[in-house]
Amino acid sequence: MTRYSRLGARLCACYGLALALGLTSLSCGDPSGNLSDAATPADDAQGDDGAAPDAHPAPSVTILEPSDGDTVENPVTFRVAATGVSTVELLADDWPLGDPWDPTVTDTLTYSFTELGSARTIVLRGYDGPAIPGTEVATDTITITAVSGDIGTYLMSMWNTYYYLANEADHSGPDDTTLYDASCNPIAQVPASFSDSVCIEGSGILNDSTVINYASTCNCGRPCPYGSNPIICYVVLDPVQYPWGMGSASNPLEPLISWAVDNSVIAHGTLIYAEQWDGVTIPSIDGLGGFVHDGCFRADDIGGGIQGDHFDFYAGTHGMYLALEALFPTYSDFDIYVDPGKCAYLQ
Secondary structure (H helix, E strand, C coil), rough: CCCHHHHHHHHHHHHHHHHHHHHCCCCCCCHHHHHCCCCCCCHCCCCCCCCCCCCCCCCCEEECCCCCCEEECCCCCCCCCEEECEEEEEECEECCCCEEEEECCCCCCCCCCCCCCCEEEEECCCCECCCCCEEEEEEEEEEEEEEECCCCCCEEEEEEEEEECCEHHCCCCCCEEEEEEECCCEEEECHHHHHHHHHCCCCCECCCEEEEEEECCCCCEEEEECCCCEEEEEEECCCCCCCECCCCCCCCCCCCEEEEECCCCCCCCCCCHHHCCCCCEEECEECCCEECCEEEEEEEECCCCCCEEEEEEEEEEEEHHHHHHHHCCCCCCEEEEEHHHHHHHHH
């Protein structure tokens, strides 16, 4: 039967049905050959765009939460997405975090890590059947660090100042001032303003990348412009071990982590949690920052003017100091906790 004879047969049947039902009108198609808008079996086999639906989507698995690089509180809840797989499985450093499961039943798994503070490689695997003997057909990988939610024991409210690594490159003027070591041997000729700055900050970097640090008071050199105007001598540091200067126990200083404190209030090496800093976005400046702070710090240093409820936050650079000052000006108050479990990764 030709296309037109098939169309005629459909029209005749349709009008016959209309007469039998006593209807004055019934949409039976367009005599021009265009059928009505009613769906045909061919229509049902196509998607909205006219293409046949994909009955077998490509296998894909994704870890939606946490995000790659996150530091998250323990226990950790993972949320996943999966298509084209029968079962999924989560592993941390190749250790299964539970039995494989059907992702159409639930998209989450919560796991409590026993070892905290170190980076873990998390792998989501998708299988075309049960994990055993199914075949792995899709994977996704992230790295996270699980930490305790314990913020420690409340100590007191404390107020802040900032310090940083003095940089000779930030100072102009003639090199008319000599910096000396503890034996009064010359280290370098620098501008007087840099001598004043490194004396106040305690650590500095010269134009030739030499890192120097407070060694002791002495009888040679330019008096410092504060207090009783002490004369400070310096020690040259290993720039690999101490790229940002040295703390009070020959420990490296770490920008945005190290604090100078009164050791009669907070012992050296104590981990500290400052509630107001938790969740603060640290701007990206001078190669530092560019992350959300978790409020974790460490007592790494002391200072002559640091007493009682006063702490000195190590900013790293003058530029970062200015940025932090805009976030929390000097003399801001903070709620301070000590020995926080969530900061154990800094030990």
